[in-house]
Amino acid sequence: MALARILKQPTEASRNHLRQLKTALKPAGLFRAERDPGPHITALIEAGEPGVLRDLIAIALEADPQKRAGCVSAISAIAAPLLPDRLPEWDEWVRRSWSVLEEPGDVWGKLNKQVIEQLPLTMPDNIVLLGLCASHGNGYIREAAVVRLTQVQNGSELGFLILRANDWVSAIQMRVRTALMDRLTASYANTFVRHLILLDYLARAKRFDHGPLLNAIERFIRSAEARPALLTGLESPQYPIRRRCYELVYAAHGxxxxxxxxxxxxxxxxxxxxxxxxxxxxxxxxxxxxxxxxxxxxxxxxxxxxxxxxxxxxxxxxxxxxxxxxxxxxxxxxxxxxxxxxxxxxNPADTYRESLQQSSSEAVAQALSGLGETGQVADADLVLPFLRHRLAAVRRAAVRAICRLQPPHFLDIVTQTLLTDSPSVAAAAGGCLEKHVRHMNPSPLWDRAVIVGTIHSQICVIRIFRQLSKWERLEHLLRAILTSEAARTFAIAELGDWNSRFNRTFTTLTPAQHSTLRSLLVQARALLSSEMLTEIEFVLRAG
Structure with missing residues (x-):
């Protein structure tokens, strides 16, 4: 399942804090008192919006190195959700984004490699800053960052190096591959296992053939010296890592x-x-x-x-x-x-009939489902009492069984369930009634739903209207908009669906239907958007 993107344009509040932080980090002057950047740094960390990172990094690198520590800590904290598995998202986003400060001059775009070469490597936060800079659009800056990252030997650099293995500059790519091959040692085994998701990203990358590098890494992870780390990966809280570890263990063991x-x-x-x-x-x-x-x-x-x-x-x-x-x-x-x-x-029906006496609610629910599939009309008498069961799952199974067995007046029974039971049971009843809508009068059904007054019942009835003919459905949707304030929003959304399906049938609009729909449309005019009103009036004219 694809993850939701976490890199988005920051809120206006965060942009204001970036602007004020940039001002606070400027040297004091004759007409400028020294300001405290702390409150703005704290506010940015609390907001936790990765979309500020591009400008925050630029502000930090532009500032006096003596005042940079707070910004660097903030960068590391805000970037934490990206590390290491979401780094490809950062890499793509930062190269396509623009400064959010709306000020002349883009400091990030004007970074030079001398700044990168002078960054210290003494603290973990500095390595995160350096690694993020390795996604800069300027190849010289990326190369400078990669050179510095290869000097780090504690594992925190590995994700950034794996990301740059797919760099489009061959010199950077070769340097990274060499660095990764040099790290195929027992001390790095746990780190490589933690980066299996990122390695999977590299395997899907199409810019270059990464097969030789990935095969070497896989052989190492499957080797005896990395086996303890691989087995530890089976306990990872991240299921993609566990999946890959199981695959590698299977391959290693035969x-x-x-x-x-x-x-x-x-x-x-x-x-x-x-x-x-x-x-x-x-x-x-x-x-x-x-x-x-x-x-x-x-x-x-x-x-x-x-x-x-x-x-x-x-x-x-x-x-x-x-x-x-x-x-x-x-x-x-x-x-x-x-x-x-x-x-x-x-006959399986005999087994289901016997099981209805059991105390297990799950067994009863499945027995009702099975009896509906294999039983006879007379079995409805066994099913009916379960429409009053305390568990919704049992009542859902009972209403579906009644719908399958179709005893006399079963539509009345199912309709009563739809109007009086809980949302999930009402939905099951609605699904049944949708199949038999031709044998029902929609107007009284809607009137009863309005009298009962429960919004989920009204929504179920509106869903049943989907099975009506084109003009009947429009009539009842307009009536629903006029008579139910609670379900009005849903009915209006259904009007959009009705309009999108308009050309799928060719039912002719009769004069009586035209008159009724015109009258309803006049009454509902104030409740519909101008676009929807125009669309409906057009199709009524087209007939």
Whole structure:
């Protein structure tokens, strides 16, 4: 999943603090008293907006070195969320951005390499400052920063060097590659593991072929001297690092040892678990049923699906097969129902009827779902009492089962649920009614929703209107805008959707519909934007 970008234009408050900080760092003069930059530095740190870094770095490097320490500490603190995995975002952003100070002269753009060459390397904050400068648009400045970074030997420089391995200047790139190869030592093993996400970025970079460098780093991480660091990476709080460490451990070990499989199958990350189960459950040798049972209880449907495939290929216990009849996944549950019949174990509906007496709410919910899929109309009498169950999950399953079984007057039952139950149950009822909207009168349904007065019920009814014909839907959306202040915003948004779908059908507008819609539009005129009003009037004229 892509991460949200954290480098954005700073707020006006932060810009003001940057301006005042720049003024405060200027030397005192005849008409300028010395000012304290501390409050502005503190305010910038508290705001924590990485978008100020470009100008903050320029202000710090322009200031007297004796007054620079506070700014350098602020730069390090504000840049912390970028390090090391978000450095590519910084690299891209800083080369495309402009000064936010709106003042003549861009100090960042005018930096020279002498300033970089004179930066001290004594404190971690200084190394962060130097590393950020290595993303400057000027190649001489980047090279000067890289030269200084190669002199650091404590691991804090590694992320910045990996980033510059993809530099478009070949001299910088070669210097960085040499520095990285020199760091393939046991003392750097943990640091390389912590930078696996950044190395993955480098592997995706297309500017140059980084294969030889990445292969060398991977061989080192898989080596015996780096093995303790690699195993430590299996405990990383960052799932991308854990995923990559598992891949490297698998590659280093060949067939996965039992301890590694056990650990991977217990990992909270679904990708790691899926790969571990896939290696075990797809093996040819006889499978221990304990692993299959464990996979059958996993939260990820595809892992449970692998377990079900194993069950079908082996002589599994009846109770293990029966467990899949109550799976949360509709696809797996229905597959188990077919397999149950193939094995001549009887009608799955009988199993569901018996299970409705159990105390487990989850089992009851899945039994209701299964009974709706396999039962008969008469089974609705068993389902109806569960519409009053204390748990919403059970009531949702019950309303879906009623919708499938379709007993007499089931639409009235589902409609009452939609109007009176909680939002999630009402949504399930709405999903059912959408399939049967042609058998309903929309006007009374909306009137009842307005009387009940719950916004989630009204929104569900408006969603049901999506299944109406083009002109019917417009009529009921306009009525909703006029009669429900609570759901008006949602109804107006639905009007936008209606307009975007206008040309998808060719239903002719009758004179009666035209008159009704014109009247409603006059009443709703004050509640609609001028753009929406113009659009609707146009389509009414087009008819």
């Amino acid at each position: 067939p996965a040892p039992e301890w590694l499989g056990e650990k991977a199958m217990a990992d909270p990350d679904v990708v790691i678990r899926y790969r571990a189960y896939a290696q075990v459950l797809t093996a040819n040798e006889a499978l221990p049923m304990t692993v299959v049972r464990r996979a059958a209880k996993d939260s990820f449907p595809r892992i449970r699906g692998m377990a079900f495939d194993c069950v079908q290929k082996s002589v599994a216990a009846r109770e293990l097969i029966q467990g899949f009849l109550f799976d949360r996944s509709t696809e797996l549950r229905q597959g188990a129902q077919r397999y149950w019949r193939d094995l001549k174990f009887g």
